[in-house]
Amino acid sequence: MSMKQIKWGILGTSMISATMANAIQESAAGELYAVGSRSMTTATNFANQFGIPVCYDNFQKVLDDPEVNAVYIGLPNHLHKDWMIRCASAGKHILCEKPLVISTDEYAEAFAVVGNASVFCMEALMYRCHPLVARLCDIIRNKLIGDIKAFTAVYMADIAHLANPVAGGSIMNLGCYPVSLIRLLAGIDQGKSFAEPVMISATGRVNENNRDNQASVLLKFDNDVVAAVTTADDMGMYHQFEIYGTKGRISMLTNPWLPSENDNRFIIYQSDNNLTTEINVTAEKTLYTYQIDSVNDSISVNSRECNQISWQDSLGNATVLEEWLRQVQKSN
Ligand SMILES: NC(=O)c1ccc[n+]([C@@H]2O[C@H](COP(=O)([O-])OP(=O)(O)OC[C@H]3O[C@@H](n4cnc5c(N)ncnc54)[C@H](OP(=O)(O)O)[C@@H]3O)[C@@H](O)[C@H]2O)c1
Structure with a gap:
């Protein structure tokens, strides 16, 4: 070029x-x-x-x-x-x-x-374009932890005081990241580009203006894959991401939604051969x-x-976020 x-x-x-x-x-x-x-x-x-x-x-x-x-x-x-x-x-x-x-x-x-x-x-x-995500997809595609059965994810950042109140709360600003990664990996596990949940169940905490400061959601996908996600925008900066498969699990040690150039580590625990492997995916650019x-x-x-990230993928994410927010606001 x-x-x-x-x-x-x-x-x-x-x-x-x-x-x-x-x-x-x-x-x-x-x-x-x-x-x-x-x-x-x-x-x-x-x-x-x-x-x-x-x-x-x-x-x-x-x-x-x-x-x-x-x-x-x-x-x-x-x-x-x-x-x-x-x-x-x-x-x-x-x-x-x-x-x-x-x-x-x-x-x-x-x-x-x-x-x-x-x-x-x-x-x-942006995290979707980093080599960390390609590596995670390869590991899931190659079934190193068997078939995925569960995800747990937490993504919190203290940004409520900075964010435009009209622009949404924790779900739109932060929850979009774990939901998109889970939909991606659940899809890769099933031989697709991404997957959509068949069931969504959510609750959370809103402020006096009905803005979601804290929100949790359970997503159920085909093949009994379940994801539990929690986000908050007024409680400090925390990230956690775990994938559980029939033959092991993957535990992120660094933030998968804000990967860096040198430090993008995770551990793969493989239960069938009792193997623990730490991987660091380094990058050539920001x-x-x-x-x-x-x-x-x-x-x-x-x-x-x-x-x-295709248009249909973005629509899938928007669909989950909208329903998550609807249920959180209804539960308060
Ligand atoms: N990918 C990431 O890492 C990342 C990180 C942070 C935020 N974001 C996303 O980036 C977007 C911007 O977030 P932000 O926190 O930077 O937002 P922001 O500071 O509220 O607004 C961004 C810019 O938009 C303009 N603006 C603000 N309010 C406006 C209004 N009412 N009408 C017209 N223009 C307005 C301002 O530019 P001017 O003053 O120059 O007009 C402002 O600097 C959001 O979608 C957020 O989710 C992404």
């Missing part, structure tokens, strides 16, 4: 946009070309920080710029749907932050437009650079979806 052939525009100037700006600059084929913000001062400061040649005082102007090929939507969750529609209408490829949408109605509305435009679109579930490289590679071969 020739160098720097995809010109990127960024919408929003928060910390995650800064992380993506670095990743675009590190990517093999991406050029960081434009940034849009609600204020020119903020846009200019961001542009100066990253050496971005073009900045705009509103998001739409990025989409109206004919030089822009692809847009990173780093806006709060409740704005994703409208900006995906605007990007697709402007013929721009899309990398949109997670969760892609905050309801299945929003998904239908967005993809009525995105689906009919000639653009690439992917939900920025997590977010893997993500941008995956997007650029897909765009350069005219693919509209990424291998790591």
Whole structure:
């Protein structure tokens, strides 16, 4: 591939946009070309920080710029749907932050437009692009722990005071990660790209505005596979992920949803031969650079979806998150 052939525009100037700006600059084929913000001062400061040649005082102007090929939507969750529609209408490829949408109605509305435009679109579930996930998939596919029967997952971070209250709570901001990994691995175990639960049972804790600060869900998949997931956004930073199979288990020692370059460790316990193996999957580049490289590679071969997370996969995740949230709010 020739160098720097995809010109990127960024919408929003928060910390995650800064992380993506670095990743675009590190990517093999991406050029960081434009940034849009609600204020020119903020846009200019961001542009100066990253050496971005073009900045705009509103998001739409990025989409109206004919030089822009692809847009990173780093806006709060409740704005994703409208900006995906605007990007697709402007013929721009899309990398949109997670969760892609905050309801299945929003998904239908967005993809009525995105689906009919000639653009690439992917939900920025970045961990899916890291070699750690490919390694876990290989281990599950090769049945090193037999057939999967259960998952346990905890993902908590103290972000409630930072997150936009309209954009959702712990389920949308954090629960999206373990649910997506479980759906992926449950599917791989059954020879598919991902699996959908056949039963969802949830409860949790909401605040006075009905915002979920803590939420647990039981997911049952085909073949009696059960997953128990807990998330919270006001209790500190904790991660835990275990996979139980008929012939052993896998225990993550590091955060599978925020893999790093050097430290991505897990232990495989194999019960049939009493073997314990610790594995560390190292990476050649940052997590977010893997993500941008995956997007650029897909765009350069005219693919509209990424291998790591398809549109249907994102819809499956949105479907689970919506039902999880519905039950939590109903249980309070
Ligand atoms: N993948 C990851 O590791 C990761 C990490 C954190 C967050 N995220 C995701 O990234 C997205 C942004 O999260 P965040 O915490 O950065 O959100 P945020 O700070 O609330 O908003 C992000 C940017 O959007 C613009 N914005 C904020 N409120 C707006 C409003 N009401 N109307 C229009 N524009 C608005 C602002 O940009 P301007 O001031 O420049 O206009 C702001 O800097 C979310 O979808 C979140 O789930 C992902």
